[in-house]
Amino acid sequence: MAQQRARAVTQRGLAELAGVSVATVSRVLGSPPDQRHRWAAPETVRTILALAEDHGYTRNPHAASLRTARSNLVGVMVPRLQDFVLATIYEGIEEAAMENGINTYVMNSLDDTALQRTRTRAMIDRRVDGLIFGDAHLDDTFLDELREQGVPLVLTSRRREGHVSVTCDDYLGGRLVAEHLLELGRTDVVVLAGLEFASTAYDRTRGLIDRLAEAGVEVPENHLIYRGFDTAAGRQAMGEILEAGIRPNAVFATNDFAAIGALGVLQDHGFSVPNDVALIGYNDTPLAESVGIPMTTIRSKMHLMGREALLTLLALIAGKEVSSQKLEPELIVRASSAVSVRGTR
Amino acid sequence: MAQQRARAVTQRGLAELAGVSVATVSRVLGSPPDQRHRWAAPETVRTILALAEDHGYTRNPHAASLRTARSNLVGVMVPRLQDFVLATIYEGIEEAAMENGINTYVMNSLDDTALQRTRTRAMIDRRVDGLIFGDAHLDDTFLDELREQGVPLVLTSRRREGHVSVTCDDYLGGRLVAEHLLELGRTDVVVLAGLEFASTAYDRTRGLIDRLAEAGVEVPENHLIYRGFDTAAGRQAMGEILEAGIRPNAVFATNDFAAIGALGVLQDHGFSVPNDVALIGYNDTPLAESVGIPMTTIRSKMHLMGREALLTLLALIAGKEVSSQKLEPELIVRASSAVSVRGTR
DNA sequence: GAAGTCTACGAAATCGATTGCCGTAAACGA
DNA sequence: TCGTTTACGGCAATCGATTTCGTAGACTTC
Numbered sequence: 001m002a003q004q005r006a007r008a009v010t011q012r013g014l015a016e017l018a019g020v021s022v023a024t025v026s027r028v029l030g031s032p033p034d035q036r037h038r039w040a041a042p043e044t045v046r047t048i049l050a051l052a053e054d055h056g057y058t059r060n061p062h063a064a065s066l067r068t069a070r071s072n073l074v075g076v077m078v079p080r081l082q083d084f085v086l087a088t089i090y091e092g093i094e095e096a097a098m099e100n101g102i103n104t105y106v107m108n109s110l111d112d113t114a115l116q117r118t119r120t121r122a123m124i125d126r127r128v129d130g131l132i133f134g135d136a137h138l139d140d141t142f143l144d145e146l147r148e149q150g151v152p153l154v155l156t157s158r159r160r161e162g163h164v165s166v167t168c169d170d171y172l173g174g175r176l177v178a179e180h181l182l183e184l185g186r187t188d189v190v191v192l193a194g195l196e197f198a199s200t201a202y203d204r205t206r207g208l209i210d211r212l213a214e215a216g217v218e219v220p221e222n223h224l225i226y227r228g229f230d231t232a233a234g235r236q237a238m239g240e241i242l243e244a245g246i247r248p249n250a251v252f253a254t255n256d257f258a259a260i261g262a263l264g265v266l267q268d269h270g271f272s273v274p275n276d277v278a279l280i281g282y283n284d285t286p287l288a289e290s291v292g293i294p295m296t297t298i299r300s301k302m303h304l305m306g307r308e309a310l311l312t313l314l315a316l317i318a319g320k321e322v323s324s325q326k327l328e329p330e331l332i333v334r335a336s337s338a339v340s341v342r343g344t345r
Numbered sequence: 346m347a348q349q350r351a352r353a354v355t356q357r358g359l360a361e362l363a364g365v366s367v368a369t370v371s372r373v374l375g376s377p378p379d380q381r382h383r384w385a386a387p388e389t390v391r392t393i394l395a396l397a398e399d400h401g402y403t404r405n406p407h408a409a410s411l412r413t414a415r416s417n418l419v420g421v422m423v424p425r426l427q428d429f430v431l432a433t434i435y436e437g438i439e440e441a442a443m444e445n446g447i448n449t450y451v452m453n454s455l456d457d458t459a460l461q462r463t464r465t466r467a468m469i470d471r472r473v474d475g476l477i478f479g480d481a482h483l484d485d486t487f488l489d490e491l492r493e494q495g496v497p498l499v500l501t502s503r504r505r506e507g508h509v510s511v512t513c514d515d516y517l518g519g520r521l522v523a524e525h526l527l528e529l530g531r532t533d534v535v536v537l538a539g540l541e542f543a544s545t546a547y548d549r550t551r552g553l554i555d556r557l558a559e560a561g562v563e564v565p566e567n568h569l570i571y572r573g574f575d576t577a578a579g580r581q582a583m584g585e586i587l588e589a590g591i592r593p594n595a596v597f598a599t600n601d602f603a604a605i606g607a608l609g610v611l612q613d614h615g616f617s618v619p620n621d622v623a624l625i626g627y628n629d630t631p632l633a634e635s636v637g638i639p640m641t642t643i644r645s646k647m648h649l650m651g652r653e654a655l656l657t658l659l660a661l662i663a664g665k666e667v668s669s670q671k672l673e674p675e676l677i678v679r680a681s682s683a684v685s686v687r688g689t690r
Numbered sequence: 691g692a693a694g695t696c697t698a699c700g701a702a703a704t705c706g707a708t709t710g711c712c713g714t715a716a717a718c719g720a
Numbered sequence: 721t722c723g724t725t726t727a728c729g730g731c732a733a734t735c736g737a738t739t740t741c742g743t744a745g746a747c748t749t750c
Contacts (some may be wrong), residue, residue, distance in 0.1 A: 010736055021700045026738055041698065058470045062410040063736030066705045071407070081432040088427060089455060098464070103471055104453055108436060112451070126448055127405045231635040261635050290576040290606050292637050355706055368729050371708055385728065408706035411735045 009055040017055075018047050029059065029317040058315040065127065074313060076106045077116065078134040078157075078268055081228065083284050084257070084304055086134050092134060092306020100314060111133045111195065117142060122152065131315045134227030136160040137197040140211055147271065151318045156309035159324065160201040164316065166325045172209020173329035177252050178215075178297060180331055184339055186250040186278045187217045192237040192262055196226040204254045204282060223248065226231050233260025242269055249277060250337075255295055256281035258286045261315035263336075278337040285336075294334035301327045347445065347585045354400040362393050362400075374404070391429040410472065419658060420468030421451045422461065423502075430575065430632050431479050431645055434502055437651020438477060454480045456540065462487060469496065475658045481505040482542040490627070497661045501654035503544040504669065508660065511670045512656040513645035515545050518674035519552020521562075522597050522625055522641060525676055528533040529684055532562045537607055538545040539599040542573045548598045549627060570601075571620060579606025587614055592621060593683075600627035600632045602643055606639065608681075623682040639679035646672045 010028065012051055020040075027039040027229045028048045036045050046231035051057075076093055078086040090106055097104045105123055109116040114115040116135065120142075123131060136159065138142060143160060145151060181187055191208065194201030209219050223246065227237035234253055238261065241248070245297035251266070253259035259281030273279050273293055281288055284299035305327055315322045350660035356374065360367040365385070373383035373393045381390050387663065393674060396402075410416045421438055423431040442449045448480035450468055454461040461480060465487075468476065489497060500510035519525060526532055527573055536553065539546030554564050568591065572582035579598055583606065586593070596611070598604035604626030611618055618624050618638055626633055650672055660667045 011738095012736070022737075023739080024699060025702080026736095027699090030738075039698075044698080060411070060736050062407040062416065063472055064738075065407040066405070066411055066707090066736080067738045069705075081435060082428050082429055084427055084429075087425075087432055090426060094453060098467070103450060103467065105448060121449065122443070126406055137600075182464060231631050235635055257632075258709090260632070264635050264637055267637055287602075287605070288578050290580055290609050292609055292612055356708095357706075365728095367707075368709075368731080369729055371706095372729085375708075383727085389728080405706050408735090409708075411706080411737090412708045414735075 001108070004064075008032055009052075009057045010060065011057075014048060014051050014055065014057060017051050020044060020048070024048070024080060029057075034151075041183040056320065057171040061158050062292040067218050071127045071129055071157075073105065073126065073128045074310070075078070075120070075124075075126070075128040075131045076104050076134070077120060077131065078106060079111045080108050081106065082108075084287075086157065086285050089134060089309070092303040092308075092312045093156075094306075095231035095303075096307040096310040100310075102310070102314070111135055111137070112195075113137070113140055115240045116140075120146070123252070130154070130317045132309050132313055133154055134158065135163075136163070137198055138202060139197045148249055150161075150312065154309050154316060154322075156305055156315040157342050160199065160204075164312060164322055164324050165197065166312055167327070168186075168204035168329050169209040170304065170329070171210075172326075173282065173298045173300070174213040175210075176207075176329060177282075178208045179210030179277070180280070180333065180337065181250050181252075182212070182215050184250070184308075184337060185341065186261060186276060186337075187198070187212060187215075188248050189250040189252055190223045190246060190253065191225070192241075192242050192250040192253040192258050193224055193226045194229045194233075194258065198229075199227065201254050205253075206234040208252060222246065227256040229258055231257045231261040234258030236261075237256050238262035238265040251277055252280045252282070255294065256283050256285045259295060259297070260287060262293055263291065276335050276341045278339055280337055284332050287335065288332075293336050296308070296334045296337035297332050299332050349546055350682065353405075354397075354402045357401075359393060359396050359400070361395050363389070365389060365393070365559065369393070374402075375542060379600050380649040392585070393553075413669040416472045416474055417446060418448050418450065418471065418473045420465070420473040420476045421449050421479070421653070422454050422465060422468075422476065422605070423451060424456045425453050426629050427453075427634075428452065430600070430628050432504065432644075433647040434479060434651040434654070437648040437653075438501075439651075440648075441655040442566070447655070447656075447659070456480055456481065456482070456542075458485050458487065461485075475499070475662045477501055477658055479503065481510075481544065483507070483544055483547060484542045497653050497658065497669075499661060501650055504548075505544065506546050507655060509667050509669050511650055511657055512544070512672070513650065513674050514668075515548035515673035516552040516555075517671075518627065518643045518645070519549040519554075520556040521674060521676045522549075522554075522627075523553045524555030525625070525641070525678065525682065526564075526623070527560050529595070529623060529682060531682075531684065532557060532560075532575040533593050534595040534597055535568045535586050535591060535593040536565060536570070537566065537579055537586075537596065537598040537603050538571045539603065541580075543574075546571065546574075546599050549597075552596060552615075567591065574603055576602045576606040579603030582598060583607035583610040595625070596622055597625045599626050599627050601630045601640065605632060605636055606643070608636065608640075619681050619684045620636045623684055627681055629677050634679065638681050640680045641682035642677050644675045644677050658681045 010291040011022045015025045081087050107119045110295050133155050136155045159165040159167045186312040193205045225237045227233040281295050281297040283296045288295040288297045312322050356367045356370040359372045426432050452464045478500050479502040481500045500508050504510040504512045538550045570582045572578040624640040626640050629642045633640040633642045657667050
């Protein structure tokens, strides 16, 4: 039989050993180092700290949460962790959470509104202090209802009118792509836009369209196709476009993975990238650089986004005034659009 | 000011409303439906259930955990959720957990032994009932120490001698690749093996080598290179191999992403895949099929692996006898190795 | 030197749920 | 008829930490 896990010491145990009351132990152990002396004599503080150390004391979070009605837990809902982008944002969240003594639950909603609801409920039932959503839908009021109920929440990756969010300035990202295309003179563009209910898809597309319009270029309705953000969706969308007889000289995918899927299809059909078709992705995931033809893309600060989202949520929980934040995107030009009359940089 | 979140009802509240004691409420609400009548009259049961429903009662898990010393929480440690494989395994874990009323914490250890320790500690401090590790190292005794302390734990993805694990039969996977190469007559193989301390890398490589040895083929020491599992590592490894003047007619990467990285490098150097070099990956991630040249790979049951890992952990926590499990791998032949004298597959 | 002001703690009430131990009745067995 | 189950459910102790009152003594202050 394996050695039984030693019964953990509690504050009561430490109190008895130190000859003080649990109240004192609680106060000493619960205060930040520079505040401890406010509660006990230096000698007492030292004794308690030493005992805690020796006996490997760790606070029982359930007991603490029961008393304080504060769990130091936040829930994170993402469409899918398989998505590199969300996994990276989550890393940022996790990092900032650890730094602040917070733990996180993550769940995949698969962008399914039913799952979104049941899993959010599961988190609330677990008494999280607040929630971060990476799967906001433009066309669903679930989040509004939640806020009505007074649940502290912050959005990230995708925004939604009326909610605090930390996102990439996707509209600007779209504009950057448009400007790049204008410079290249490749304005007969097809947009593999992602999912219609995601603000990322919407804003990136809108930014592109608006900027092109300012230059007098119209993007026809049938050049926009919404199929999803992953590789399979990119293949699908690109395939449909070609099948419809559309022959663009540029393709903008609102996600690198979709772009990679599109790349495969384009090559299968004998199109050269970038000579026949310039290809641009979004997010600057590692694959963008490593795939056969290094891909032009928009770099977004995913990790930072996660960090800021968590920090914002913490501020919100603390009752502070918080506001939305848009992180700046950056255009990264690579071979997949290296067709400019200027050098290939 | 947003509407204040209504103070949640507690069992005490329900008890008062129903005119019974909290003990009865607790028993009725805590028993499985078919056991409820053992504790209260049908009428009472109905009243309590109705009141709970009406007032949206949800059990306070902190209070319950405090009392029972059981949290219904399990911790999951993965090297990195950015890795599609681990993200998928986690989805399986999450799914099975939800079905069993269990919640999960996930954390990234980044395969850093220090992070591994501190984050595991953070989970234990949170009083998880058990842990699943997806980042076991062959050369580190951390997990052994943990088990000594009586912490219930199960490994997945990677195994480690002396621990219960749910993995893919990686050794067999390696053998399958070897057999495929023997059939193709492409036995001058380079192995981009991944990380040396990971059993996945070790077993897949060993399986390949052993099977080739049985056929009288030796894999020279310098044809094995350990650089990591991701795309960047694949690029790096492949680059070094070529720089060393090695010119294999087949490359086996123990991970699809590394394979994709290698593919890029091979093409950059003017090698044709599969004509000059056959390329084989591992895991059958969606990208394997979608990337320029559809890739031969080994399919592993990642989602199922996660499910089984969780179920195994639950059994372990329940005090049952559990044993390791190896899921069967399957060879998926695609264009990247379609060079057989037989038809293309 | 009387009245504040600190300092350093302690007592005890909570937080919400679980559970072992009992008590009371009605039903049952022989 | 009387002892024994069985059904139904209350009492009260706990789990471990936090926090509101207090209090006793030391120190100031005018």
